[in-house]
Amino acid sequence: MLVYSEFDPSKKAFVFELDNVLYPERDYLLQVYYLFANFLEYSETFPPAVQLTEFFKKAYEHAGPNLIFDKAREAFGISEKYRENFLRLHRQAQLPLKLLLFDDMLKLLQDIVIDRKEIFIVTAGDPVQQLNKIRQIEWNGLEKYLRVYFTNEVKPKPSPDVLLEILKLHNLEAIDVLVAGVASLDAVFAENAGIDFVKIEK
Template identity: 50%
Template sequence: MDANQYVKDKQIVIFELDDVLFPEKDYLLQVYYLFAQFIEYTEQKSAQPILGFMRSEYENNGAEKLFEKTANQFGIDPKYKYNFDLLHQNARLTLKLLLYKNMLEFMQELIVDRKQIVIVTAGNPEQQLNKIKQTEWNGLEQYLTVYFVDELGQSKAEIFQNILNSSNLSANEALVVGANKIDEQQSKLINLPYIVSLEIYK
């Protein structure tokens, strides 16, 4: 569907990061690769089967308890949980994160039309900032304003409302682009128009 119809009467568009602007797995799989390489270097355990296990487990069951499952499978010392968690926050990626093509084009159109772009992202603030720093924004970075939900200690609905207040905008002048029920519920709490990011790809 033509994205322009969503924003013709909007002044500001609010995005989440993960699975909205880029696939979260593009970040996590690189973190797992770096961790497997780290274990190979420190413990002389082959990285390839470790990475293969982590990838399969993540794709089938998600990221929860992935270190514990991997440690149990390969006899990895629990002390390396610290390194695993730290890599999530400060990993230097081999490949930059790439925006979904249609989302990149959508954001570029927003800039041309002089719309404000805001990112409101949940999750560990250091990890989310690390993702932002290692994303190929194609020049969009200078137009972004970012709010970290966990750092502010507010709900998304409260942050959305504060953004509207600071910009002197009504709810119908903004749009939230998300990828999950939480984003949708938080938007509805203050009557903010909401669309699933996948809608923009149609």
């Protein structure tokens, strides 16, 4: 658990990845699977949405999201033509429920704002999909304090280009900034820019 009072008080800005750092990506994906299952039941009547949703949930919890459409297609005989719908939902889904920040990350972000430090979300992956997630997170009023950058619009991780751009645009030095993430890639990303890194344990 990250506690703001334990950070170096000289830091002026904090950089966070999005998925599994600020909120659990699982909460987004399971809602996407639910929407797809209901769309498919409406379109084809089979498989039942409840049954397909449960399949997706178990497959995700067992092996993650990789090839999950192919697994469902094999198990239920889903037509290949629905792959495009599945992928589109990942990018554009309007979720039934708001995404909630991890409790400790909400407190951390609030403490950073109170101390008048800067917050940057620097996220990898498809920018359209990542922005769709950001728009559906319950930020509790924090959204106006966030600056968002998409690494794929500059240069993918672990290239430090987007971090170097942030330093330049916001008149910061590397020593002023802390990067927080869960993946080893994030650690290399920070190191390549000469920025301190802290790993978030979830």
